[in-house]
Amino acid sequence: MPAVAIRATGWCLPEQRIAVADLPELRELSEPERQFCAELGIERVPADDEADSRTLAVQAARRALARAGLTAAELDALILIEPRVPGTLLASDVTAVQAALGATRALSFSVGGLGCASIAPAVLTARGLLCADAGLSTVLVAHGSKPPTTRRYRHPVTVQGDGGFAAVLSRHGPVRILDAVLETDGDYADLFHVDYRDVPVSRWREECADVPKYSFRLALHTRDRLRAIHGRLLERSGLREQDIAGYVCQNLSLATLRFYEEALGVAMEDACARNLRSHGHLGPADAVLNLDTTLAANRWRTGDHVVLFTVSPVAAWSAMLVEVTTGDDILL
Known part of the structure; x- marks a missing residue:
């Protein structure tokens, strides 16, 4: 696999935190389920009920671009790791993120379908773009994490927080994939x-x-x-x-x-x-x-x-x- 590099990353992690012990859904659980949640090792999670997955992805993307010394208009491609639950059906999350960023010339599309393992197909796709087209030099991968329901505790797996992530991938950078x-x-x-x-x-x-x-x-x-x-x-x-x-x-x-x-x-x-x-x-x-x-x-x-x-x-x-x-x- 020809190497690609992480040129810069950006994060949007809400300052607001909610303690796992204060999650309202715990009242609806059985005692064994509450105990299971308490033993996950998670004390609190970032939570911003006003921000949707698009907003989180856009804010993280802006920070990643700034870190890389790029403007959105210079971006060659945008890959959005799709949210588990879109805000609306039929509408395009990725082109909404593209428009919010002002990435007018970026080839834009989504990948996903593999839950928390979806970072891998995003990276593989970005690598494919950079290898296939010498005219492309920067690919932005972005994602906004929100729980799929109003309940953050996902029994028997984890507690999900809110957060935005973005990475600028190119042929050179401080971390080579x-x-x-x-x-x-x-x-x-x-x-x-x-x-x-x-x-x-x-x-x-x-x-x-x-x-x-x-x-x-x-x-x-x-x-x-x-x-x-x-x-x-x-x-x-x-x-x-x-x-x-x-x-x-x-x-x-x-x-x-x-x-x-x-x-x-x-x-x-x-x-x-x-x-x-x-x-x-x-x-x-x-x-x-x-x-x-x-x-x-x-x-x-x-x-x-x-x-x-x-x-x-x-x-x-x-x-x-x-x-x-x-x-x-x-x-x-």
């Missing part, structure tokens, strides 16, 4: 769902069709898939485990974090647990936030290799190999 592996399995496509037709939004519920299937069967399947894609990623790059300076994953729960570590036999960076505690789950942006946070702490040196993992219960699994090419952080 060397390779990415993505696998999917349609046997779990409808494991989680929200029945919404003819149902008021206030009554929307995200439901797990089969909790044991998620907690046990998918967990075992995920363990095997993670090991396989990790091995394939290293083999394709001619690297060994001892050549990897760090690992980051998404933020779902402390149990999931420990599961990653036990399944792979590696230690995740401390930023994963810290961001989990203070931000909860931010959809496809989690792993990149943990990467940025660790870079800002000068944890790695120039030339270090890092692996990012994401998993989605749809089910999808991804691993990305990146190389730090400068000591400068890319956190905005």
